[in-house]
Amino acid sequence: MLIRKAVRYRLEPLPEQEHLLSRAVGCVRFVWNRALSVQKSYLEHGCGLLSYVDMAKCLTTWRNGVSFGFLSESPVHPQQWALKFLERALKDAFDKSNPKRFPTFKKKGLHDSMRYPDPEQIKIDLRPQDADGRSVFPKIFLPRIGWVKFRKSCIIGGEIRNVTVSRSGGHWYASIQTEKEVPDPMHPAATAVGGDRGVANLLTLSDGTMFLPVTAYRDLQKRLAKEQKRLAKKVKFSTNWKQQKAKITRLHQRIAAIRKTVLHQVSTVISKNHAVVVLEDLKVRNMTASAKGTVEQPGRNIRQKSGLNKSILDQGWGMLKQMLGYKLQWAGGMLLLVDPAYTSQICPVCGVVDAENRKTQAVFHCQHCGHEAHADVNAAQNILARGLRPAKGLHPAGGLQSTAGHAGVVCSPA
Ligand SMILES: [Zn+2]
Structure with missing residues (x-):
């Protein structure tokens, strides 16, 4: 390899x-x-x-x-x-x-x-x-x-x-x-796990493991917003503007460094413990819109979030996906990406899809069979189930083949 x-x-x-x-x-x-x-x-x-x-x-x-x-x-x-x-x-x-x-x-x-x-x-x-x-x-x-x-x-x-x-x-x-x-690696673990990106947690796994969001750069985010406001008042491409721009770039670099360290830690742990990881195939476009929220999960602090969402939260998500992709590949495992539709609304027991199933952020409660679970863990389990559904051309050991059909695509390092 x-x-x-x-x-x-x-x-x-x-x-x-x-x-x-x-x-x-x-x-x-x-x-x-x-x-x-x-x-x-x-x-x-x-x-x-x-x-x-x-x-x-x-x-x-x-x-x-x-x-x-x-x-x-x-x-x-x-x-x-x-x-x-x-x-x-x-x-x-x-x-x-x-x-x-x-x-x-x-x-x-x-x-x-x-x-x-x-x-x-x-x-x-x-x-x-x-x-x-x-x-x-x-x-x-x-x-x-x-x-x-x-x-x-x-x-x-x-x-x-x-x-x-x-x-x-x-x-x-x-x-x-x-x-x-290097010689083709063999993954030491034989387990598969699903992961759900949440608002409360950075990532929740189908086995119940939760990775908390990074709070270390909350202060830096505030400073960033302030400096960006200052930049907006300056004449574009003037000397002052360039200096302010460089200041903002350095702030971005610091935030990015913290985020990267955390994501490296998270992706290393997961890729070592599990041979197959299933995530939602979230597109950047969907994520930018997520500040406004969706029907199932209306956004809070929209104004505050929309500016930072793209640069901090979502870049982190794409990066985590990328890191997991190559780390799993290097370890002999693989990353699967699945269609994200309704993963938070499906009941794993009776299979009914209902927006009412997730009335609150934290709890999943099936309106039909009464099944109750942690909302993020439930979504992660649905994601895992979707990834493990057999599809044409799926190569569990290959690592790089793209798979057609509903089981999603294998993510390779960019
Ligand atoms: Zn049910």
Whole structure:
């Protein structure tokens, strides 16, 4: 089995390196925007899309010309990668079965990043020493930028595939993607469990286990809302606005770090104890709407929630799903996603679906047979039952096959 992992390090570039990095991501943004406008004009004239090869030829012309000659002062591979990425984005936008959003022009300071796709060009020195033999910061070699120091927060396991350099919250980061071949694992457990995402709990399992929501960042959330209000009053893209934006980004990063730690703990425990985990296949769109609430569960504090819901609660949910997906796969288990319809209203004893069955947040009470249970545990049991229903093409041991029919799909790591 092939395991792909990414580790992200904070870079400590020298001022001149920071300048070079800024210029390099600026060039990548320029190439993306220029190529996108070329493609758009081709589309408007009914000429179809230019291929990556055609666009790469354009890039060579730009780099060798006078007007855009500045491009040649920055590394070429990230610029070519931008063209490849754009080609894929355009193809995805015209994909009839599952069309994605049409690519947009990139703005300075928002998602500044570039990828070095060729691992041959990247060198990493993990134990460098100074002239006196003392060990100093580890460093990474980036073409045209040079050796950049970084903070080694975790180990790099496997062979390097590519490196993405990005700027976020006023800092530079390098995300290193690695690949490692390992023998196919066998999961030590033989149990299957269903999980329900609740309002009161982060996750409730069908065996009764409950994971409490993260409360550690409640104060940070309040601060975030305050800072966001301040941002709204500033002129967009002004210096003040950018500073405020960076402040908010750093706050987001802190919240994200706390959330990530908790989700890692939860997903590790679950994936170690159970071979099969069944979750609801909740789409982002459904989740954004959930602040307003549903008929079965009207929302509270709608105004307060709607802004934070998407960024904090729901991202956490998607992340938990993703973590469980790859951790189970690495352990030899699998994650199943099922249709979420009515999982909180079905009675597991008599099978009747009734919105009245869940009158309160905490208790499930069947109006027909009188069965009573903890509402979230009941929903988790319904989710588990749905996941274990046999369907065509279900491969319990496979781990990666997509399954058709009502048993849902197997979630693979993105
Ligand atoms: Zn019943």
